[in-house]
Amino acid sequence: MEWMREIDGYCERLDASYWAEPLNAVTNAAFLIAAFVMWWLVRRQWQAQVRGAGRAMLLVLILAMIGIGSFLFHTHATVWAALADTAPILLFILVYIFAINRDVWGLGFWPALGLTAMFFPYAAVTVPLFKMVPGLGDSAGYAPVPLLILVYAFLLRHRTPQTARGMAAGAVILIVSITFRSLDEPMCAIWPIGTHFMWHIVNAVMLGWMIEVYRRFLKKAI
Template sequence: MDWMREIDGYCERLSPAYWAEPINAVTNLAFLVAAWVMWRRVRNQGLPLGNLLVALLAVIGVGSFLFHTHARVWAAMADTTPILLFILVYIFAVNRDIWLLSPLKAVGLTALFFPYAAVTVPIFQQVPGLGGSAAYAPVPLLILIYAFLLRNRRPQVAFGLSIGAVILIASIIFRALDMPLCGRVPLGTHFMWHILNATMLGWMIEVYRRAMAEEVSRAGAAPHKTHS
């Protein structure tokens, strides 16, 4: 693999220069802002996975900034790898802490994301206009599947997940429209992917935080058994 190969895949980029995508680069601050907000909400809550998700959210912003400035293969890996890690950690967190599966079962179910993606990505690639965004399309579908399955057991969590899926769908639409609308929108629309995606990822951490707080509240409210 040629790690230094240049990548030109966005409307805003008109040259290989470092600042050829200023809007796409600067809007990655949204990820750092979202990470800072969620760090303040998650810290001292006894949620190691929540803290890990916040850290990954910040790394996503840094990786995306590197990609939209350097625009090379290595930077693309720095962009996409933290996103994949966030998805896997979040699925594991839901499996273990909301479905209350054992860690081993939670890991096994999380690993199913890879065959799930292998099956669904080619299907979404057949959708006209999605283009490279087809790689992300299975994610909101998976979130909606989890929301549907949790609708009776944890309705508030299901509702929160559904909101996250809707935001992500809107984000993917803006990402997909970047090149098709390039003639009419010179800056492109990819920057909205950053803003909405940062909002969505921060919201998903909040959904997890609230779900865990609800668990603590339930445990505290549970009646204590007395022994005769």
Template sequence: MELTRAIDAYCERIDAGYWAEPVNAVTNAAFLLAAVVMWHRSAGLPLARLLAVILGMIGLGSYLFHTHAQVWSAIADVVPILGFILVYIFAINRDVWGFGTWGALGLTALFFPYAALTVPVFQLLPIGASAGYAPVPLLILIYAVLLRRREPALARGFVIGALILIASLAARTLDEPLCALIPMGTHFGWHILNAIMLGWMIEVFLRHRARQGG
């Protein structure tokens, strides 16, 4: 693998310079802001605090990718996102469904075959690289449906989160198609909406834990 191979994936980037994507780079501050807010709100809940830390890492990884734009920084961009997904699924499996640690880990591991099955389906749609993320809002909605009677407030929170994520995926997908109309692209909307969505998902978990008495 050529870790230093240059990647030109977004409308805003017109050369290989460090600040070739200033809007895409700077808007990663939204992740850091959301991480700080959720860190303070999640005192006493280790999993929520871990999610807040990973949220901050998402911002840093994405910043590195939109400034360096190489294979190694692309890895730094996607690994924290995967980490957030897995930790969140584990938290819901353990603290909402009530599975023990090992049961929750086993169910969380099912995300990988789930993604392997659903990503090719989404690749049939004209959404480009966003197909790799599309299974996530679907999974959130599946959890919402399954929890709608047992935890209706949590289910509503999941629906809101899924809708925000779908909107952010739209911004990501439309970046190149709208490049001629919007020279800086629309990828920055993916950052801002994603930061809101991830912070909201932590908030949904915190509210559930508060209703359960901690």
């Protein structure tokens, strides 16, 4: 793999310089702010060794990693930086699914892990279908996630209605976020700075909110 190959995939980037995407780079601070806020909220449960709080704190750490990885990608814009950008996002998804399976559904470790692993065949089936949706572009790779969240919310609606409503709200926020991401290239001619920076801001809110939904469940379950 050509790790140093340059990638130009966003409206704001006009050349290969480090600060060619200032808005896309700086708005990654939203992930760090969200991570700090959630660390502040989760830390008491973590210190009290509440069941699941360690997983919540791990999600906070990954949220910060998402901000750092995305910053690296929107400054270096290379293949290795793209991996630093996308790997923490996938890790967040997997850890969150496992946390919900383990603590909200109350599954054992191995059943929770096995159900989490089903995300890969689920994505393999749904991503090609979303690629057929006009206008989604490479955002089709993210589209299965809000659908999965809505499925979980529907299935949890009787078991824990508050958590289900929170997850559904998170799915709606993510749909808004994906919309901003998918509009970046089509809007480029009339909006030169693009809309990708809004993907960062709204996505940071969404990820922080999803941790909060999980934290509230843990708090309620004490």
